Amino acid sequence: MQGIRWLSYTRVHLIKKHKLPPRPKFTPSLESQCEEKFLHGGRGPGGQKINKCNSKVQLKHLPTGIVVECQQTRSRDQNRKIAREKLALEIERANTPGQSGTIREKALQQWHQQSKKSKERKAKGKHEQHRQERELQELEKLKQEQDIIKSMMGS
């Protein structure tokens, strides 16, 4: 799952973007602990008399009292799915101690740091390479100039 990089004799595990720890899943057992509500904003006439395109889904996890809402899409079906994902994440967050977030979030953070470091390293390498090239060019120029001077002196 993880690559290994040697950094001054200490092993460092590399995190890959496509192999992060999975997102928390919404299990069927959670479904029975939840209360789902559909909010369509306000009372008054409904049915054919009015045409509302928003559908907000509110999901409440009864044992912990966590409430999430979703009205991102026009589809109620889609909103229900997104709300469940959100709730699973919130429950995971509540269950992990400390401020640092879930395992996946930690891994993501590490991945960001790691890619930042590797970018820095690459940039440094490039810098070095360019410097050397530049020095070589200057040396060559000097040589050419010396050659010209020599040929002028000779003639």
Added chain:
Amino acid sequence: MPRVAPRLLKKALKAHSLLPLLLPACRSIEQSAQEFRWIRNELPNMKQVRQACLQRFKLVPLQYILGNQPFGELDIVCRPGVLIPRWETEEWVCELSERLLGSMGPLNSPFPIWDLCCGTGCVGLLLQRRLGPGCSLTAVDVTDAALGLCVENAHRNDLERPRLIATDVLTKKIVPDSRISLLTCNPPYIPKNQFAADTSPSVKRHEPQLALIGDLEFYSSLVNTWIHHTDSFVYEVGDRRQIEYVMHGIRDDPRLQLEWCVGYRLDSSGCPRVVYGYKAESSLAGALSGYGDLLYIPPGAGK
């Protein structure tokens, strides 16, 4: 409809130059921003987005502008001239299909469904999708535009093409070739005197009145003719009076009162939305008895 406060318009203008156009239809900044996001996501370029916002300013329904409306897991094509599916309908159809699936499992015997006043076909097609290939759908509507849209929607969602009957349910007598298992209908149910007062301007101006204005005529055709061809029915309603009309129609009929159970169902905002009925000894009784609150149970049917 009260005017939009200039203060609100100004605030919307700060967020985006097109946002004030959406305010008359959406009424609040958050709602407008949400709709604007949807429009931007679905339309390819800014010119079309602008056009859409200008149309929305004239209160054209968003579904006609974008051309579709999600309904359960289906994507229903919407076009002017055919009623847009409502969330209340989606709600009762979803609940109904879950109950039917829960009590019967996947279908193995043929299950004929008739959807009267089908419109876009959303009710019948969602039932067909959820109940599987065992059920055969027959869609009935007066207008050809609706039937055409119904076929298009079946095709778009990879469903079997329903059988179509273009006729007026009220005037022509149709005799189904086989017994119907489930009869669904979302008839026009806004009484004429409420249409001017209660109906929202967008609906009044842009949706077909043929699919909106009606009162008891469809319920009376149910009680008088359709009920004899079916084992169960589910009709959408607008108010309690229409539920009571159906209930009285069955309770006061000497033959129907012996075998039919009648109930109603509220939507999630607490309004009466559905009247349903089933034969007490039919196989659907188990699925439908808990669908809503029962109003009438025939004497002798053990409960």
